[in-house]
Amino acid sequence: MSVNTVARIVGALVAIGSVVGITLLNISTISLPLPMLITIAIVITVVAFIITPYITVVPYQWIRDKIRVASAGDLVAAVIGLTIGLIIAALLAIPLQYLPWYLGHLTPFLGAVVFGYLGLTGAVLRKSDIAHLFQNATLRRRERDDERAERPERERGKKREQEKDAVVVPAFPTQPILLDTSTIIDGRIADISQTGFITGTIVVPRFVLNELQRIADSADTMRRNRGRRGLEILNRLQKDATVPIEIVDTDAEGIADVDGKLVKVARDQHCPIITNDFNLNRVAELQGVKVLNINELANAIKPVLLPGEDIHIKIMQDGKELGQGVGYLDDGTMIVVESGRQYMNMTLEVTVTRVLQTVAGRMIFAHPKQSLNSAHIASTPQVPVKQKQI
DSSP, X not given: OOHHHHHHHHHHHHHHHHHHHHHHHTTTTOOSOHHHHHHHHHHHHHHHHHHXXXXXXXXXXHHHHXXXXXXXXXXXXXXXXHHHHHHHHXXXXXXXXXXXXXXXXXHHHHHHHHHHHHHHHHHHHTHHHHHHHHHHHHHHHHHHHHHHHHHHHHHHHHHHHHHHHHSOOOSSOSOEEEEOHHHHHHOHHHHHHHHTOOOSEEEEEHHHHHHHHHHHTOSSHXXXXXXXXXXXXXXXXXXXXXXXXXXXXXXXXXXXXXXXXXXXXXXXXXOOEEEOOHHHHHHHHHTTOOEEEHHHHHHHTSOOOOTTOEXXXXXXXXXXXXXXXXXXXXXXXXXXXTTOGGGTTOEEEEEEEEEEEOSSOEEEEEEESSOTTTSOOBSSOOSOOOOOOO
């Protein structure tokens, strides 16, 4: 037996029972004859038998299918919308029940149906907006919880930063920079340190200082002057507050020469060496020690002259080729002037033609800009040397 048949039988029985019950309760007021009552009961039973599946089974199956294919979000939104609609209908039922005649009983029911349907469909159609509202509320609550949980950590972080700020940071890094004897005697390290390009602590080992003292006590006048110059440079470095300098007693056992000891100390302490000694430079690089060569620094900062530039130069000596004259810039750069021999001990304006970079340094070739008769020649270097500024 199908579900529709069962529904029809149940509907018919309910209809017959309802008619009989109403008739028995109101038998004293009903004036209709018995055949008429039987006819009405039969008609109501037949109608109930026909329409019962359409008001019970069919709506149930339709709702079941909709729920089966609906998503969880649709169901949640439908429940929320239906609840809101029924609450509104219940509030409206209070004034609607006082309407006259049967309207006071009918309109509250119709209001519940209408507002329940509107709330359900409206919530399903706007489920994304409802979900967005819940998500925003959840996100704000989570942010408040996270902020409340992170507040102590931020306060501790601020305290740590304040403590870090309170700590005195050393003005120079702790990595030492070793000086060799040739660099100290050269003397340019003092001028370089005053510029602020050297950061760190300059370290002079005791064996380097001892070698300077031996050179200063030498019987040879030239060596003695060089040694004394080195001691004066060390004294100047100690008085200069730009870069700190230390004399340490570090030594390398089993090594006799000063350069070997210096490389050994640099390897052990992982620090660079400042030098202008070509041999020490190569030995240190082969052993993986970083070298700061003052000669390379000087070559790097020499002014750059390009072919076609004009400079004033004094011819100091003969060149190797016939008719060439040689002059020098303030930094010692050699300038070879073609046909410049005739301007010996004179200052003239020349035009740069070539610039060559050799192992010994930079060499510049030029030719006079004017002939001998029209050149501005002076017997003394009264015209300032015009060099390209860096």
